[in-house]
Amino acid sequence: MKAIRIHAYGGPEQLQLDDIPVPDCGANDVLVRVVAAGVNPLDWKIRSGAMAQAMPRTFPFTLGCDAAGVVVAVGGAVSGFKPGDEVFFFADLQRGCYAQYVAVDAAQVAHKPSTVTFATAAALPVAGQAAWTALMDAAQIERGMRVLIHGGAGALGSVAVQLAKAQGLHVTTTASGAGMDLVKSLGADTVIDYRSQAFQDHVKGMDVVLDTIGGPTQEASWSTLKPGGILVATAQPPAPERAAAAGARSAFVFTPPRGAVLAQLAALVDKGQLRILVGQEFALADAAHAHRLGESGQSRGKMVLHVAAPQA
Known part of the structure; x- marks a missing residue:
């Protein structure tokens, strides 16, 4: 699969589109085919090395912590999700959402609001x-x-x-x-x-x-x-x-990923009580451009990366 990874701390040029294996789906995980991933200020802070002491990582690693997509497999201990479900999530920082597939703890996942697109849903979790x-x-x-x-x-x-x-x-x-x-x-x-x-x-x-x-x-x-x-x-x-x-x-506030909270937010979206604002949208391969805009203060609202078509 394709994923945006960094092999060293530094500027946006460190973002590389790599071919890596599809992650294994653990007993408590759901494996999600990502359709869209959110871009957050935390992403470029991690990439630059500004968070190296607080959040030490081993190179290379995949960036990104929120996304929306379709479940393709579930772990043996998982209930409440099945292949084909449309979901969105804020994953722990070890998972990496700038990727075509993410294995994420089911406790961090919720069903996607039915009234919005994958790109819009991906802008909400963090x-x-x-x-x-x-x-x-x-x-x-x-x-x-x-x-x-x-x-x-x-x-x-x-x-x-x-x-x-x-x-x-x-x-x-x-x-x-x-x-x-x-x-x-x-x-x-x-x-x-x-x-x-x-x-x-x-x-x-x-x-x-x-x-x-x-x-x-x-x-x-x-x-x-x-x-x-x-x-x-x-x-x-x-x-x-x-x-x-x-x-x-x-x-x-340091926000823990909680699927139960996402489910409540999704309900507000579907009731028309919560609008999700999406600023700019880019292809996965253009993640470096998104980071440049974000770091320079030139981005408009929450940025989203399109990783795949809704139906692959």
């Missing part, structure tokens, strides 16, 4: 589960709360806006340009143009801040929280002493 973990688990959001979501037009932020609205929260978000109209269409109550407005001058009394950016944005966010509120970060761990100084709480 961002969707990160948003769910941040809001539902870490922040434990409840109806009537007020939340500030940074980067509401991004892959994670757009899901978070919709989850928060579905739970009955008042949502404030930052965006710019065309992203402002987008987040309004997703249900945001208040939208702040971060290019022309200092959000901290306009936002106060938040129960929750979802920080997807870190740095100065995180620092400025403390003043927007009410006493006892919580800042949940996905990009940069908040300093506990900084939270204490602000009279607030903090959490840093």
Whole structure:
């Protein structure tokens, strides 16, 4: 099968289209023929070596951690899936989804939303589960709360806006340009143009801040929280002493792959309560181009690689 692998840390030129064996399907696995794979910032951070200490790997290895496709085999201990099922998943980082086939733990897999394409489904698992973990688990959001979501037009932020609205929260978000109209269409109550407005001058009394950016944005966010509120970060761990100084709480989210959460997200998609935003789409062989765009900040939304036709 074909797979995009790296043989050394470095730039996008390290991405190689290799011929490798189809992976074995373990007792707890489903073997999936991948139709589309998501491209995430974590992918180029791993490729560059920025995550080498936190996530040591053995070369060569296949990149990618979320995808959608068709089950071709199931392990002996697996129930709930069968060959021919259309599925999507956020796999553990050892599996590698920039490939024509992936053997993935069945606990990390869910049936694909029936109302969207494989490419659209492949854009949801990482961002969707990160948003769910941040809001539902870490922040434990409840109806009537007020939340500030940074980067509401991004892959994670757009899901978070919709989850928060579905739970009955008042949502404030930052965006710019065309992203402002987008987040309004997703249900945001208040939208702040971060290019022309200092959000901290306009936002106060938040129960929750979802920080997807870190740095100065995180620092400025403390003043927007009410006493006892919580800042949940996905990009940069908040300093506990900084939270204490602000009279607030903090959490840093590292999202575990959970098929059960994906199943709930899929149900929201099929009910029309969750839109998945796909930015740019590329062929598997063009993964390096996608990485260049992502690292340079020139990508538009969540990028997806087309690996195969829906019916092979």
